[in-house]
Amino acid sequence: MTCVTEELSRINKRLSAQGYKLTPQRDATLRVLLENEKEHLSAEEVFMLVRQQSPKIGIATVYRVLELFSELHIVEKMNFGDGVARYDLRSEEHEHMHHHLICRECGEVREIMEDWLSLLEKRLETEYGFTVTDHRLDFYGSFRDCTNNNCKHNCKAVS
Amino acid sequence: MTCVTEELSRINKRLSAQGYKLTPQRDATLRVLLENEKEHLSAEEVFMLVRQQSPKIGIATVYRVLELFSELHIVEKMNFGDGVARYDLRSEEHEHMHHHLICRECGEVREIMEDWLSLLEKRLETEYGFTVTDHRLDFYGSFRDCTNNNCKHNCKAVS
DNA sequence: ATTCATGCAAACGGTTTGCAGTATA
DNA sequence: TATACTGCAAACCGTTTGCATGAAT
Secondary structure: OOOHHHHHHHHHHHHHHOOOOOOHHHHHHHHHHHHOOOOOEEHHHHHHHHHHHOOOOOHHHHHHHHHHHHHOOOEEEEEOOOOOEEEEEOOHHHOOOOEEEEEOOOOOEEEEOOOOOHHHHHHHHHHHOEEEEEEEEEEEEEEOOOOOOOOOOOOOOOO | OOOHHHHHHHHHHHHHHOOOOOOHHHHHHHHHHHHOOOOOEEHHHHHHHHHHHOOOOOHHHHHHHHHHHHHOOOEEEEEOOOOOEEEEEOOHHHOOOOEEEEEOOOOOEEEEOOOOOHHHHHHHHHHHOEEEEEEEEEEEEEEOOOOOOOOOOOOOOOO
């Protein structure tokens, strides 16, 4: 876990290496994502947070920035079935250990950082002739200690 | 794998047990799903197929039928990130062995019918206090024998 | 000066909803 | 005839796009 400025300059290098600039809007979006690394924010949520710091930004810009970051594999665009795309900063160590526990009671999304798929992906390669470039592993259910009342997140069940 | 009429009457029982009727529209939708069990149809696609047999049906009805079936766990509603919900008949044996290989070249979605998650779900229960009621495991990548030209499906990459 | 990026508002597309009409028990 | 269900069209809402303005080489 590196510090924010360090991470920012790393990503800045990646942007300019591909001919893109780190504009104030992109910088602000990036900071919001860095400060909420565990949150799986929607575009709307990113927009509201970025606007606190850059009040003039439009939501179209947020969408364009997130789309660009997604193409450059800076963020991962994902979908938990609740009708909105969610975005997550993508760090290297996430590669094979980026799984989700999604609580049906309160909607919380917790991350699992164990490598559970490398072996399976090797089998897919040899037995199915399928080369994996990405994956998703999500579990839906409920936490034993979640009673839908004592959750840190607002209690809106993921459909 | 039971025959269509048998499957239909089984589901009919489940419907009436919960106070719902097997209307002609629901029957037609069900038949389309049964006849395309491996296809992961979208609501639009179901609509077009159902209409061949019941030309007067409206798309709102299809959505309502699919939503109902989804609530009753007759179909599974899923999302591959291409902007449309897709629906799949859900049979018992699918429970722990319903995984997808999604080809980025041609968009084909192949199913894997091996049990890869039971063990992991037991660990989630004991180590994380999380009770799994459902899951999804999708692999994105490419088939060795897929060159984007010789695919049975129309070659539109899943985003 | 040219190129890339932004903000605004309108368009888009999949999905849902209100409501009046229809079928079924 | 009471209740559930359907078809139509309009509304909805997250996302994308066209276009004129603005920033930065």
